[in-house]
Amino acid sequence: MNRYYAGVKMLSFPEYDDGGAVVVEGLKDIPFEIKRVFYIFGKGNVGTVRGKHSNRKSEFVLFNVKGKSKVKTIDEDKNEVIYELNEPNQGVYLPKMVWKEMYDFTEDSVLMVLTNEYYDSSEYIRDFDDFVVEMKRIIAAESVQNQ
């Protein structure tokens, strides 16, 4: 497992008022400052797969505030890991370069995504084969540096 994928982890956020509210503070509950928030609705996305890209700069935290969805990561050797998002105070942290797919949205799903970067289309790798080439190049370069 390369170091980017080794950094993927589930996070738990503080709840208060008997679970009536949840708080997420940048650099405290998650590993980055929050530049951008976006949210994806289950309505219109049931049966679809979102994401399907890797990011050269952006890190993400994903959590479902309502309903359920799943996040699948796929590495350069096609190893897959699936994270189920079904608790409003539990999210998954994805470092940069991780290939991600979001799917199995329930009709009532609201998937919140926090990121450390503004939107910049040039940092998105949208073709899986391109991602594999770029990831293997990075791993090879880091391997040389570490020798």
Next chain:
Amino acid sequence: MNRYYAGVKMLSFPEYDDGGAVVVEGLKDIPFEIKRVFYIFGKGNVGTVRGKHSNRKSEFVLFNVKGKSKVKTIDEDKNEVIYELNEPNQGVYLPKMVWKEMYDFTEDSVLMVLTNEYYDSSEYIRDFDDFVVEMKRIIAAESVQNQ
């Protein structure tokens, strides 16, 4: 109307994918950097009033990603304004010092709140009479400065 309350306004966030997703970027779609995100559920809050405080430092953007709620602002002269939150891409911006109450949560309500500050209990004014005194003191001081 004092200058804090004059700054309250409804904001509209960019939608994409036929309304299937909404994006909010700090300092772009809202007037501040996002330090903290919290979310309040309708479940357990139907019939309750949340908020009931003013903040010396924190600014807020509130929006319902699911269901409905209302935000009422009350100024030092007890003038009230009510904002209905029922569109996932429309939020209300509240500058610092604005007294706010959130209520009329539907059972399925998920009220998202973005703020420019980490939680700090010392910046909360939780008594309305204290708020009136402090606001009138600020207005008087600014009035002197502007003479």
